[in-house]
Amino acid sequence: MKKMIVALLAGSLSLFASPTQAQGTAPSTSIEYGEKVHVEDGSAITLYNHALSWTQEKFPYKPKTDIQVNPETKEISLTGTSKIKMAAAKASGPDQERILHFNFQFRATEQGYSYSVGTFRVVPEEKEPTVMVLLEEYVKQLGQDRANARTRNDRRVTAQANAIASDVASAFRSYMNSQPVVKDGEVGLPPDGEE
Incomplete structure (x- = not known):
């Protein structure tokens, strides 16, 4: 019975220790969102034309x-541009903005398409x-800054880049899902007698 209680206590302590360790580690900054859609x-040409229309318009x-x-x-493939905001190193200073670039890539096949943001x-x-x-190197540099304990700029930048990746991916997937997909040569209504 004592061994069982000790085992339960040890297990409970390890549960409490895990979140504490997780808070002390640097955030993961390798941000890439990709998906293969069947x-x-x-x-392939129809999917390609839909994706081309989205990238252009x-x-x-x-x-x-x-x-x-x-x-x-x-x-x-193309490079997109956005901005990220960070807290100033001095508490009274204005927020800082930095330009952020990222790649969007798309490829269509007869089975579907794949895309990535990264x-x-x-x-x-x-x-x-x-x-x-x-971005990974920049976030690492921010984490080493003396003011980072107050500004948390490493986490701010990572969160903003994640939000951009998610926004691009969801906008693209939503657009692709809203487009009709037909086989080559099948345009308009089916011939008489076919349903």
């Missing part, structure tokens, strides 16, 4: 750069827009 009776994070489209391989990069200095740092 589409029955779809065609509906893509939410502009300016878009490095746009590459390949109708032969049914692939699309490779986040931060522009640390506005005066040098071509100099970029991978």
